[in-house]
Amino acid sequence: MARLDRRDEGGFFVSIVEALGPARQAERLLGRKQARLVEAENTIRVDAIENVLGEMRRARQHDPPVGFRDFGANNSMFSRALCLSDGAPFEESLNEIGGEDSLLLERLTMRGLRFAWAARAIKAIDPTAQVFGPSSWGATEMVNFQNAPDWRAHARYGSFLALYLDAFRKASEQDGKHLLDTLDVHWYPFTSRGKLFRTDAEALDVIRLDAPRSLTESGFVEDSWVARALSSAAADRLGLPILPSLRRIIARRFPGTKLSISEFNYGLGKRIPSALALADALGCYATGGVYLATHWGSLADLLSESYRLYRAPDVLGGGFSGHTVSIRQSAADTLSAFAADDGSALRLVLINRAPREIAVEFGAPRRRFRQTHGFEADRSTFGERTETPRENDGAVRFALPAYSARRYLFV
Known part of the structure; x- marks a missing residue:
């Protein structure tokens, strides 16, 4: 079951190249001499990372503990590769991880973010710390490092992410410890018809509501450049749906690594479609083999209702948690369904993406319906609903309002 969280200034996910932010904060932790920053990138010297982590570890010894638990080894590597210059105070480390099979492409690479070295430093100070990477910004970076001119020399790996994982696997085998805990990527919806990021345009409602289908639904093809970039899934090649494809590459190149x-x-959350799309994506992450998922941006307006759908307690005091339960359904174009069983209760989440009420029949052998929570277009605040399903020959039948999300409790 994925951890579903918000990534922001109060969160727990910190990139080691951005951990301190402004120079004055770095000086407070490191001292003026050690806080040598690349101003444009707010990055810190790799040889200062141990001091940063040491300070963070001491912070965690407070009662109650404070500080950080997860560390990102990189962040949007390609965009930073274009920004860092030869004058940056880093050492180039092409051989640091994998010799001639290094994850660092010779021409478009982050200079000197010595990934394995940084991971070793983190693990040496706190063996329980979790290291994430490479936090690729999108599909083309995952596939071939944004059409890197020297990609042909590395194309035998099938994708940049496969190359990255293989390099960390070799370094981990050499060290006798798993240096990369989690393969991390960014995933934003795109369309050829407009902008979905932080918008709520009514003209894109159907596209926005369909966008999460690219996460897990076989056969669904979105209308965007992403579908073209991920058109040849096989072995180490990435394709859609993206989550099974990423899990397959992990299993092949670095088994035991998690996915985030x-x-x-x-969307912005001003209107119900973006709240439903977010709820749908959270369900895919929670049941699709994702260890951690962190939202980019404020959870203002209706977006917070999407998280309450999974995290708010029911009459038993629990939320959507436990073991994922596989669901077969035949209305993927309008309905999303997710289920989890924590041993004492089964919780079923249904999302109606249609502008009309739909009926859903659900078979739950040896389970008794107990409670309903949710939100919908006409009543957008999450809360308990008085709807009671009809029982029909060992199954229960629900009526889902138009543009709605429901969580049903069975005991």
Whole structure:
């Protein structure tokens, strides 16, 4: 079951190259001499990372503990590769991880973010710390490092992410410890018809509501450049749906590594479609083999209702948690369904993406219906609903309002 969280200034996910932010904060922790920053990137010297982590570890020894638990080894590597210059105070480390099979492409690479070295420093100071990377910004970086001119020399790996994982696997085998805990990427919805990121345009409602289908639904093809970039899934090649494809590459190149989505955003939250799209994506992450998922941006307005759908307690005091339960359904174009069983209760989440009421029949052998929570277009605040399903020959039948999300409790 994924951890579903918000990534912001109060969160727990910190990139080691951005952990301190402004120079004055770095000086407070490191001292003026050690806080040598690349001003344009707010990055810190790699040889200062141990001091940063040491300070963070001491902070965690407070009662109650404070500080950080998860660390990102990179962030949007390609965009930073274009910004860092030869004058940056880093050492180039092409051989640091994998010799000639290094994850660092010779021409478009982050200079000197010595990934394995940084991971070793983190693990040495806090063996329980979790290291994430490479936090690729999008599909083209995941596939071939944004059409890197020297990609042909590395194309035998199938994708940049496969290359990245393979390099960390080799370094981990050499060290005798898993240096990369989680393969991390960013995932934003796109369309050829406009902008979905932090918008709520009514003209894009149907596209926005369909966007999460690219996460897990086989056969669904979105109308965007992403579908073209991910058109040849096989072995180490990425394709849609993206979550099974990422899990397959992990299993092939670095088994035991977890998967995270540290940035995603399905809309502004001013209108119900973006709240439903976010709720749908959270369900995919929670049941799709994702260890951690952190939303990019404020959870203002209706977006907070999407999280309450999974996290708010019911009459038993629990939320959507436990073991994922597989669901077969035949209305993927209008309905999303997710289920989890914590041993004492089964919780079913249904999302109606249609502008009309739909009826859903659900078979729950040896389970008794107990409670309903949700939100919908006409009543957008999450809360308990008095709807009671009709029982029909061992199954229960629900009526889902137009543009609605429901969580049903069975005991």
